[in-house]
Amino acid sequence: MEKGSAKKKTAVISIDVEEWYHLEYFDRSKCDESVSVLDGFDSFVELVEKYGIKSTYFIVGELIDSIQDKLKKLHSKGNDIALHSWSHKRPVSLNEGEFIQDMNRSLEEMKKIHSEKCGYRAPCFSLNRDYLNQIINEGFLYDSSRINQEEHPLYTSLDISDFKSVVPNSIYDKGGFKEFEVSTIKFLGLSIPISGGGYLRIIPWPIYSMLFKRYIKNNDHYNLFIHPFELSSKKITTPKETSFLTNFRFNYNRRKVKRRMEKLILLLKKNGFEFKTFKELTR
Numbered sequence: 594m595e596k597g598s599a600k601k602k603t604a605v606i607s608i609d610v611e612e613w614y615h616l617e618y619f620d621r622s623k624c625d626e627s628v629s630v631l632d633g634f635d636s637f638v639e640l641v642e643k644y645g646i647k648s649t650y651f652i653v654g655e656l657i658d659s660i661q662d663k664l665k666k667l668h669s670k671g672n673d674i675a676l677h678s679w680s681h682k683r684p685v686s687l688n689e690g691e692f693i694q695d696m697n698r699s700l701e702e703m704k705k706i707h708s709e710k711c712g713y714r715a716p717c718f719s720l721n722r723d724y725l726n727q728i729i730n731e732g733f734l735y736d737s738s739r740i741n742q743e744e745h746p747l748y749t750s751l752d753i754s755d756f757k758s759v760v761p762n763s764i765y766d767k768g769g770f771k772e773f774e775v776s777t778i779k780f781l782g783l784s785i786p787i788s789g790g791g792y793l794r795i796i797p798w799p800i801y802s803m804l805f806k807r808y809i810k811n812n813d814h815y816n817l818f819i820h821p822f823e824l825s826s827k828k829i830t831t832p833k834e835t836s837f838l839t840n841f842r843f844n845y846n847r848r849k850v851k852r853r854m855e856k857l858i859l860l861l862k863k864n865g866f867e868f869k870t871f872k873e874l875t876r
């Protein structure tokens with residue numbers, strides 16, 4: 594934040610635009626890719642536009658072509674169109690050469706939408722410092738792959754100890770490059786992401802909303818992320834061998850997400866939060 598606006602409270606509503614078969618817990622080769630959940634992407638656009646909110650869209654590169662008209666329109670309206678890898682492979686599962694190739698392929702595809710510097714979010718928040726350095730060197734504007742949650746088996750702890758904290762626990766800076774951390778809150782000794790995604794569906798609403806209210810009272814910045822499948826009305830037939838627990842995690846409370854997001858948006862508005870895109874916050 595610039596001087597004089599340190600007290601301004603900001604929130605970013607973002608969506609990781611990916612298909613259901615990109616999810617780490619499904620074996621993609623066994624998924625029916627002809628079934629799309631991108632109706633959930635349209636629902637997201639409708640929802641944020643209803644509240645006049647400009648958002649950040651992290652797109653899986655291989656989907657850009659199929660939705661390029663919609664993305665161009667969103668970009669022309671001032672939304673932030675950023676990248677979420679080429680095909681949703683976790684960076685830490687790739688070697689350096691593969692990671693650079695993945696990044697460059699996505700950047701090349703993004704030229705169909707815009708040629709500006711853009712932001713990056715790693716699939717499953719699985720970025721390490723070496724790869725963050727590649728992101729910085731490649732000229733990205735910001736990253737939003739850091740989550741302070743050691744409890745999750747897939748998330749990595751991204752070392753940004755040499756970054757300057759701009760907004761505590763939320764926004765960090767190194768020479769103009771920004772890192773936006775996913776919002777978490779300590780509860781019963783655990784870091785609980787109160788930043789949307791599956792947590793918005795799975796944590797019982799009375800607990801989620803209590804933690805959320807506590808968070809926005811004590812913090813100046815809030816990040817929310819969601820996925821198309823969570824807003825999609827499609828019934829997905831998952832691969833036969835999918836476990837009960839995975840199916841539960843995938844489907845539980847999907848139909849409640851829209852309503853819950855609206856409640857969060859209204860609470861943020863009521864508490865004086867201003868909605869921004871990540872790109873706007875880099876200025």
Ligand SMILES: [Zn+2]
Pocket residue numbers: 609611677681715716717
């Ligand atoms: Zn993702």
